[in-house]
Amino acid sequence: MSDILKKLLEILPSKDKAKLGILAVMMLVGGFLEVFSIGIIAGFVAVVADPGILFDIEPLKRVLNFLGIETSRDILFYGAIFLIIVFLLKNAYIVFYKYVKARFIYHRYKSISRKLFGIYMNVPYSFHLRRNSADLTRNVVTEAKALATNVMLPVLEIATETVMILGVITLLFVVEPTVTLVTIFLLGGVSALFLKVVRGRTKKHGERALEERARIIKTVNEGVGGFKDATVMNRQNWFTKRFEKSVDALSRAEIFRQAVKATVRPVIETIAVLGVLLIALLLLNKGYSIGALASVLALFVLSIQRLLPAINSIVGNYNSLRYHAYALQPIYEDMTALKEYEEKKREFVKDKMPLKESIEVRKVTFVYPETKEEVLKDVSLSVKKGSAIGLVGATGSGKTTLVDLILGLLEPTKGEVLVDGKDIKESVNEWQENIGYIPQFIYLSDDSIRNNIAFGIDEEKIDEKRIKEAVKAARLDEFVKSLPEGLSTFIGERGIRLSGGQRQRIGIARALYNDPEVLVMDEATSSLDNVTEKFVIEAIERLKKERTLIIIAHRLTTVKNCDTLYLIKKGKIAAQGSYEKLLENKDFKEMTDSGK
Numbered sequence: 063m064s065d066i067l068k069k070l071l072e073i074l075p076s077k078d079k080a081k082l083g084i085l086a087v088m089m090l091v092g093g094f095l096e097v098f099s100i101g102i103i104a105g106f107v108a109v110v111a112d113p114g115i116l117f118d119i120e121p122l123k124r125v126l127n128f129l130g131i132e133t134s135r136d137i138l139f140y141g142a143i144f145l146i147i148v149f150l151l152k153n154a155y156i157v158f159y160k161y162v163k164a165r166f167i168y169h170r171y172k173s174i175s176r177k178l179f180g181i182y183m184n185v186p187y188s189f190h191l192r193r194n195s196a197d198l199t200r201n202v203v204t205e206a207k208a209l210a211t212n213v214m215l216p217v218l219e220i221a222t223e224t225v226m227i228l229g230v231i232t233l234l235f236v237v238e239p240t241v242t243l244v245t246i247f248l249l250g251g252v253s254a255l256f257l258k259v260v261r262g263r264t265k266k267h268g269e270r271a272l273e274e275r276a277r278i279i280k281t282v283n284e285g286v287g288g289f290k291d292a293t294v295m296n297r298q299n300w301f302t303k304r305f306e307k308s309v310d311a312l313s314r315a316e317i318f319r320q321a322v323k324a325t326v327r328p329v330i331e332t333i334a335v336l337g338v339l340l341i342a343l344l345l346l347n348k349g350y351s352i353g354a355l356a357s358v359l360a361l362f363v364l365s366i367q368r369l370l371p372a373i374n375s376i377v378g379n380y381n382s383l384r385y386h387a388y389a390l391q392p393i394y395e396d397m398t399a400l401k402e403y404e405e406k407k408r409e410f411v412k413d414k415m416p417l418k419e420s421i422e423v424r425k426v427t428f429v430y431p432e433t434k435e436e437v438l439k440d441v442s443l444s445v446k447k448g449s450a451i452g453l454v455g456a457t458g459s460g461k462t463t464l465v466d467l468i469l470g471l472l473e474p475t476k477g478e479v480l481v482d483g484k485d486i487k488e489s490v491n492e493w494q495e496n497i498g499y500i501p502q503f504i505y506l507s508d509d510s511i512r513n514n515i516a517f518g519i520d521e522e523k524i525d526e527k528r529i530k531e532a533v534k535a536a537r538l539d540e541f542v543k544s545l546p547e548g549l550s551t552f553i554g555e556r557g558i559r560l561s562g563g564q565r566q567r568i569g570i571a572r573a574l575y576n577d578p579e580v581l582v583m584d585e586a587t588s589s590l591d592n593v594t595e596k597f598v599i600e601a602i603e604r605l606k607k608e609r610t611l612i613i614i615a616h617r618l619t620t621v622k623n624c625d626t627l628y629l630i631k632k633g634k635i636a637a638q639g640s641y642e643k644l645l646e647n648k649d650f651k652e653m654t655d656s657g658k
């Protein structure tokens with residue numbers, strides 16, 4: 063419990079902690095009002111039994127006389143009015159407090175999920191290489207909400223009710239210590255016993271539920287994402303079965319939680335009825351008069367009636383807390399470990415980092431996080447402004463890794479990537495702003511062609527002229543013209559309504575939208591047939607004149623016209639030079655023979 067509180071406080075921004083302070087004060091006031099209202103009723107009962115007692119208290123008598131309250135009738139009448147006013151005010155306050163509390167909780171949901179998504183969008187690329195997207199989706203979508211409503215809210219509820227219970231018990235203790243002790247023992251003991259019984263299983267189910275929530279998202283993503291493969295291979299059942307298994311486990315956990323929640327009240331209520339009878343007996347035994355008995359019994363009945371839902375709420379919330387506490391763990395871990403990325407707001411990096419002379423990869427060695435193997439070993443190469451280089455080599459030789467380092471997506475383990483002698487690490491956003499990147503698999507969203515080319519820009523801020531230029535340069539213009547809705551045509555999720563070549567050219571247009579000086583292509587044409595590839599290569603040829611190109615290619619024809627070719631072999635540059643010169647290399651020759 064204290065561990066949960068510590069972690070919660072750690073992920074809350076300091077502004078929220080001040081709000082929490084205000085909430086705590088409001089909580090205390092609410093607790094006091096509850097106790098006060100109970101005391102007043104008990105007092106009222108005593109007065110009803112014997113109105114004269116008020117006149118026995120000398121200072122009070124003077125006040126009452128001053129107010130013109132002289133008879134027992136007056137006392138009952140004004141007493142009733144006073145009672146009503148107190149309850150009205152108290153309940154109005156309680157409603158207000160609940161509203162403030164709900165607001166606090168849901169605003170935390172907003173701020174935590176927003177912050178977490180911000181972190182996931184701003185972390186280095188290497189983070190996403192290690193993490194499954196289903197976990198991240200779950201954390202942002204369901205766990206952040208669970209954290210607010212099922213962890214923070216219960217903590218507040220427990221605190222609120224505890225304050226109230228302590229107040230009521232203090233009042234009771236002042237009036238009747240022995241009977242109070244019996245009450246505490248009964249109600250407290252039974253609640254504690256109940257919690258002990260369900261504790262272990264609640265914890266187990268809670269842990270399980272967290273896992274299954276991620277597995278459900280994962281299964282849906284993979285099943286729907288791999289629909290074509292799954293259908294052709296007839297593997298649909300594997301996905302539906304796996305889904306069912308997760309939903310089943312999650313349901314069982316939820317059923318257990320609900321059942322426990324529903325059991326709390328009846329158990330405590332039964333004890334309470336027994337308790338009240340016991341208290342009446344105890345009081346009679348002590349020789350109370352009927353009037354005093356009525357008053358004290360009223361006090362206890364009212365208190366227990368108020369304590370019941372409070373204990374109910376504490377036990378229920380404590381359980382919910384144990385069940386959902388696991389939502390806190392992944393969020394806490396990511397929010398503390400990745401804190402530095404939280405405020406890295408790169409709205410729009412306006413300034414491109416220009417390329418004046420050359421890009422230089424200097425003695426770069428790279429090891430992927432959590433692995434040992436050196437994927438690149440002491441690689442050095444230099445790309446002059448306005449030139450085109452081609453990277454070739456077998457799959458797994460390290461081409462993509464090398465390009466990701468140049469893109470600033472990954473940071474070298476040793477060595478550096480320099481642009482005009484300056485390490486790109488220092489202004490990686492500005493550097494990226496000057497690069498157009500065309501990956502092998504273009505990520506397309508279910509949106510219009512226009513929005514896919516501009517990508518991540520509000521529709522009204524899209525520069526139509528630049529779109530037109532990019533479309534033309536990517537040789538996409540004829541295709542767009544053939545569509546009835548032109549650039550506004552929707553292309554389906556992941557571009558499902560496009561052919562491979564069309565997708566690739568949208569990728570090229572996207573890379574060109576920013577009008578970058580450097581273009582990086584990672585096997586951008588490998589998945590294309592020869593004719594389509596020719597079109598794309600033609601597009602590339604035209605781009606070559608004014609830009610610096612770094613091209614990874616599978617087919618050597620694609621890079622034949624590059625100024626320098628690098629043959630990468632097992633993380634090292636095995637040979638470099640023009641196409642003709644490289645033909646002398648054995649490995650390279652093998653590639654040309656088989657890969658034509």
Ligand SMILES: Nc1ncnc2c1ncn2[C@@H]1O[C@H](COP(=O)(O)OP(=O)(O)O)[C@@H](O)[C@H]1O
Nearest residue numbers: 191430433437456457458459460461462463464
């Ligand atoms: N995220 C990763 N974590 C660990 N190893 C990786 C990761 N990505 C690639 N590798 C390894 O790095 C090596 C080079 O991969 P890559 O650069 O993609 O090669 P290429 O693009 O030439 O096919 C391969 O052995 C691959 O298994």
Ligand SMILES: [Mg+2]
Nearest residue numbers: 461462463585
């Ligand atoms: Mg690759």
